[in-house]
Amino acid sequence: MASTHALASGMGGMRTAGDLVARMQMTRGMRLPQAKQYVADKLGCSVLDLSDTIAMHDLRRDLGLGRMQVQDLTYPEHPGNMEAKFHIAEVLDIPINSVECFKRNAGPM
């Protein structure tokens, strides 16, 4: 069922900008058109690009927003997981709680 929804109507998660639009919905309560436009403006792309895996693969690479490993494609020299979330917070101009916790815990004792 999860995959069916993803294919029928989902933005695509990390393959696209679905997670970025989701962040604006959950933290700022933005409705979908507003959230998509906000993210597109921040990324410097079109709204249509946000759901396009090809466009977003390159944009996520350029901005360090994290990409998924697919079969033999890995990105060990690029930001991933927590590292990527640092960049997402900066690009979207929102605080991300796990990033703030990481900074707090990784800083000098």
Next chain:
Amino acid sequence: MAQRIPTRLGDGSLVEMTRAEIEADLHAGSEAAVKRAKVEPLTEDDIAHLLDIFTSPARFSAVDYGDEVVLSFDGSGNADISSPVLEQVIYQNHHGADMIELWHHDYSYKAVRTVLPFQTQMLKDAQQQTVVPLNYGAMPDLGRYSVPDGPIPNWSELMPLGKIAEARAAQEEAIGHLEHDMWCVIEGMVGAGVDGIDFDTAGAAGDADLLATLRVARRVRDRWPDIGVEIGQAAELVLGMHGELEYEGTRLAGQWPLGQLRACTAAGATIFGPAVNVNTTKSLAWNTARACALIKPVTAEATIPVHVNAGMGVGGVPMTPYPPVDATSRASRALVDICNIDGL
């Protein structure tokens, strides 16, 4: 003889119906919503579009380019791998989840509180292995506080005895316990790095259950304005187990999705999740039309994102552990196309 088109009933079973029968069910589903919830019927254009979706011979149906919505996936993951953190990675990487949700298999804030250090540690670990936003979710589940599961006299036993005042007092006392447990869990989760909180199936035990949720949601947004608050409803109608409870001057009992949206918005929710129940003996066309008629006024008025519950037995998706792809994709597309929803 009219061509018979494969489609589904609300229990997922495969049936064949003519185009005229499907069209009649679309009208009947819309009218059922009108009759119960006093909403506007679907327009002729809506019915025509739904008819196209439900009479298509294609096995799969999908939204147009650019119309994709955010999938929040409450309760993401399954129990089969026995690795909740890994399940989040799987939903992120393999199911296209835009948001994920860590949860405990005893899906109740009361139960979670007893294992909170393990859940918060798991949440922290999950945050270090994922990128997409991560909710923590559980049910408010007010009934857990009544005898024999909790310390409060059981209001469901008091009411048949005519002890209405006692039943109401019991629920009011239970609200305090529930709010305390939810707050303890949320404080722990925010400290561990959660992105948002999901109050899932809010109102399952009626208006008192929903009131506790709204009060805690308000506190969360006031204390942590950057933490997401998703309130997913238990059902299309708030049961009046208490009957007199209000939130900001509005009685909660008897609220349909639009009234629920208003209450959740007032409480500071950042995502509202309406739930419309499925009638298992009616066709998928009937159920989806009814769901669309109930949700359309919600999205027309909403100022916060609306993520419709579209899982087994709600939102037009059949009540079965394995919702068929043909049925789920049609319900998914219909909700997006007709209701302009923000997510699922």
